[in-house]
Amino acid sequence: MKILLIEDEPELRRSIKQYLHGEGYVVESAADFIKGSEKINDYQYDCILVDITLPSGSGLDIIKQLKENNSKAGIIIISAKNSADDKIIGLDLGADDYLAKPFNLAELNSRIKALIRRRSFDGNKSIIVNEIVIIPEERSVKINESTVNLTAKEYDLLLFFITNKNRVISKNTIAEHLWGDDSDQMDSHDFIYVHLRNLRKKLAEKGCKDYVQTIYGIGYNFKVNG
Template identity: 65%
Template sequence: MKVLIVEDEQEMKDSIYQYLEIEKYLVEYASDYELAYEKIHLYEYDCILIDITIPKGSGLDLIKEIKTTRPKTGIIIISAKNSIDDKVDGLNLGADDYLPKPFYLAELNARIKALIRRNNFEGTNSIKLNEIEIIPEERKVLVNGSVINLTTKEFDLLEYFIINKNRVIQKNALVEHLWGDNADQFDNFDFIYNHVKNLRKKLLDANCTDYLKSIYGIGYSFKTEI
């Protein structure tokens, strides 16, 4: 899952970043409004953490922009401002949750997980699709009730495919989801083929239906509908 931190306080940003990386999130950050604005127009995020008071703009304006351009993105306000008006304004603009500073990182993690479950998994702790079950918090995948061993990237790929089932997903979207800002370092995205091939083989070896389809010249689709 991909998270963007919009926070200008260096120590706070670093502590959140390091904690969420340990929890296996793909994490990026922006220290001001302009950089955050650029990122939300370039990339998709599962959850964005926003401080209301940020340089070069307002966190409230950023929430409004996110809900206009990326309406399905989850938003949690993290702010030292205790004004009830700020909280109400942020929630009215479309933020999903509000966590006042200071807070425990474990609580922030729990709020992120709950938000992602609501947005992507209909509030449940697992994703079930026919013979496939994914338990995100344990990073576990079962096919026909048996656990299959996936690498970190294979797990993230499968989760992304299932969330976006029956949609055509371009290679660049896959790379951006799995590598974030580092996607810009690659000259081409051909290497994604090997990750998809390995994931498909492991699913087929577990007697899973062959859902993964290559769309020539574009990318892939996880087809569950004929």
């Protein structure tokens, strides 16, 4: 999987690259519009992460250029301008997703994976982790061939864990993933605890191993060996 990151802030570029490397992606980056524009002309990517405000041009023009080239790459806008207009314009131009800064790397990772899943035509549309099988199209989960009845939040939580498996994910990151903008308005850590407790119970009932490790002080790690 090849990803192009077009972002002018070097520190952010470095961190995103590092995190995505860890997920097994090949990540290339461009610091401005001109370099980004050159790269998309010369190479093929599976996914392009593009900032809107770039030195020497707009990320929106990168999207236009991609569409003119009939690129098959998935496009995720990462912008500091969380404006509905930019979002609508970007999505209208053919971007697949929009992520406002400041975002969590785990969230970015989950958006990239969801995008690649949606775009993959190889028929293999389920995610398999040992005894757990997730079929995202149906939003269903099976343990050892037997379906687990999860609530929407429990399903989202499990998918987020599996997407970011073997990573320490903070409770804040989980809260932002599950509740989006509303997460800072409530005692979300307690809710996570409640949902996680129910999820663990339901998985254990079907004979699933407890993969979720509590990392005291910060959050959880969905630990899968190998």
